[in-house]
Amino acid sequence: MKSKVISAAEAAALIPDGAVVTVSSSSGLGCPDAVLAAIGRRFETEGHPKAITTLHPIAAGDMSGIKGIDHIAKAGLLGKVIAGSYPSGPSSAEPPLIWQMIGGDELPAYNVPSGILFDMHREAAAKRPGVLTKVGLDTFVDPDRQGCAMNAKAAAEPIVEKIEFDGEEWLYFRAIAPQVAILRATTADERGNLTFEHEGAFLGNVDQALAVRNNGGIVIAQVKRLAEAGTLKPHAVHVPGVLVDHIVVAPDQMQTTQTVYDPAISGEIFRPLSSFRTPAFDIAKVIARRVAMELKAGWAVNLGFGISANVPRILLEEGRHGDVTWVIEQGAVGGVPLLDFAFGCASNAEAIFPSPHQFVYFQGGGFDCSLLSFLQIDRAGSVNVSRLAARPHVTAGAGGFVDITTRAKKIVFSGYFNAGAKLAVVDGRVVIEKEGKVAKLVDEVEHVTFSGRNGVARGQDITYVTERCVMKLTAEGVVVTEIAPGIDLERDVLGKAAFPLGVASDLEVSPAALYHPEPIGLDLGEAA
Structure with a gap:
């Protein structure tokens, strides 16, 4: 049997000029x-490969020790990029190289x-023509808006069409057949x-390998270690060797951002619940508590980055862990979703689902609620x-946000009313010590990631929680239904929005327990 093991340099030498390369990563x-x-x-060193197109269903790299796409963000090498999301960084830092290329209109993105x-x-794997979907209608995905284009070069080469099928309006994406797949796993046998x-996740490795194998390309797998042929248990193998052409052993690969290896992320051990930190009492915790009040016991709830990522910790603190099953786009089901740089992973997960299957679950609206953030509301x-x-x-771009929100039954968006305000909680009241300078309730959002118009038409339950x-x-x-103690409705809310807000006839004051450090006695009730 000829060895499949090659060096990283030898793997790089296999990629031809102009290739379409799909990369598994989040x-x-x-x-x-x-x-x-x-x-x-x-x-x-060689000037090759030239003008490759890369596909990234979720971002590759994080700008915190794992460069990912920035390794190949070079003029002449990268000719086009299609990604679910991109590495992001703080506003004070120099933009990642890929963002500099996008902003400079150096390649279609x-x-x-x-x-x-x-x-x-x-669809590419099955030799079908493409994807017909309602995901993204009336958002930046829609060709009536940006059509997914991030710059002028991309706008000149449309990637999505709006068509009529069976009397309805749909978005159509042509399948793209990649010639190379670059995967990541822990162990490969010979x-x-x-x-x-x-x-911490299976991501889309199988789907990406199938798309390449069925279109005559090469599949490269980077792994931490090599095992003897026949020693891996068949139920543990998630990508069979018939789909893999080459193996690159990289013993020092990190498990995820700023994490060399944590066995709780991969489900090998379960951490004691007492080991998870709960948020300190501040205004962000108040918002997360109020978001938690929107949930019902027995629900499956999707979770996004931002303030809402702390909601599982609120349930922990309130003794309600397990009442809700968390489902995140990278594939974890249940457990405790992690925070900060480890977001996308969960400890103590009940299951880890391949990401493509998780997205079918989301796109079809099989879950009960999604907790997400906002930059702007219009x-x-x-x-x-x-x-x-x-x-x-x-x-970072939209990631799975549009897939998740298209048919979600209930969405709770959370964030600060405007950006840059200095806020405090004093004696059970919200105090605005310094007003923010950047409005987040604007007449028209810069980018429509969620369509309010379609949300109303679909009958979705949409709530926005701010401090x-x-x-x-x-x-x-948009109607104000509840106001925080210490907040003046006219001065602090209606007067700070760039468009007229409605006010409910039965306007309530938020529960007082939210604004004190002690647990609030969260009652999730039961799902109907």
Whole structure:
């Protein structure tokens, strides 16, 4: 049997000019960084490969020790990029190289919802023409808006069409057949069978490998270690060796961002619940508590980055852990979703689902509720989380946000009413010590990531939770239904929005327990 093991440099040498390369990764989670680095080094010394197109269903790299796509963000090497999201960084830092290329219009760059990108791989694998979907209608995905284009070069090469099928309006994405896949796993045996025992997610490795194998390409797998052929248990193998051409052993690969290896992330041990930190009492915790009040016991709840990521810790503190099952796009089901740089992973998960299957669950609305953040809200109730022109690299793009929100039954968006305000909680009241300078309730959002108009038409239950008030989306617009103690409705809410807000006839004051350090006695009731 000929060995499949090659060096990272040899793997890089296999990639032809003009190739379409699909990369499995979610920021730092599962990123095949050693192979991407080798491709960048080869280009610097040989000038090849040239003009490759890369597909990233979720971002590759995190700008915190795992460079990912920035290894190949070089003029002449990268010719086009299609990604669900991109590495992001603080506004004070220099933008990642890929953002500099996008902003400089050096290559066509697209932000395609992660679930749709996985769908495109599956269609390419089955030799079907493309993806017909309602995900993204009336958002930046829609060709009536940006059509996923992130710059002028991408706008000149449309990637999505709006068509009529069976009397209805749909978005159509042509399948893209990749010639190379770069995967990441923990162990490969000599035949190329891949196991993921130290990984925090399976991501889309199987779908990406199938798309390449069925279209005559090559599949490269970066792994931590090599095992003898026949020693891996078949139930543990998630990518069979018949789909893998080459193996690159990279012993130092990190499990995820700023994490070399944590066995609780990969489900090998369960952490004691007492080991999870709960948030300190501050205004962000108040918002997270109020979001938690929107939940019901027995629900399956999707969780996004931002303030809402703390809601599982609120349930822990309130003794309600397990009443809700958390489902996140990278694939974890249940457990305790992690925070900060480890977001996308969960400890103590009940199951880890392949990301493409998780997105089918989301796109079809099989779950009960989603907790997400917002950068901007406008008069139609639309939400922007994917682009701010003044600080593009601070946002990562949409990821799975559009897939998740299209048919979610209930969505709770959370965030601060405006940006830059100095806030405190004093004696059970919200105190605005210094007003923010950047409005977040704007007349029209810069980028429509969630369509308020479609949300109303679909009958979705949409709530916005801020430190000042709670609002609901209705057919008449955005309506204030609840106000925090210490907040003046006219001065602090209505006067700080760029569009007229409605006010409920039965306007309530938020529960007093939210504004004191002690547990609030959270009662989730039961789902109907």
